[in-house]
Amino acid sequence: MTWNNYISIDPNVCHGQACIKGTRVMVSVILDNLADGLSTEEILESYPSLSAEAIRATIAYAAELSHDRILSLPA
Numbered sequence: 001m002t003w004n005n006y007i008s009i010d011p012n013v014c015h016g017q018a019c020i021k022g023t024r025v026m027v028s029v030i031l032d033n034l035a036d037g038l039s040t041e042e043i044l045e046s047y048p049s050l051s052a053e054a055i056r057a058t059i060a061y062a063a064e065l066s067h068d069r070i071l072s073l074p075a
Contacts, residue, residue: 003064006057018061020054023047030058 008021018027025047033043040055 001056001060003057003060006054007061020050020058023049025050027058027061030055031062034059 006021007018007027009016009018013019014024014026019025020027020030030043030047030050033046034055038046040052043055044050044052
């Protein structure tokens with residue numbers, strides 16, 4: 001999955017937050033929905049401008065970001 005085909009960061013769109021290209025749907029909104037247990041189909045119903053591929057790209061983007069820093073978890 002090449003997430004950068006689906007995600008853009010533009011300082012003039014959504015204050016520079018990562019969004020799905022051609023929309024104002026922020027990656028964080030999609031990730032929040034997934035974390036809350038919504039299915040891809042439910043997200044697509046709420047955001048018809050998205051595609052299933054864009055949602056997968058969001059997950060790929062988040063996975064790549066997770067490789068960049070290590071967070072300490074409380075013991």
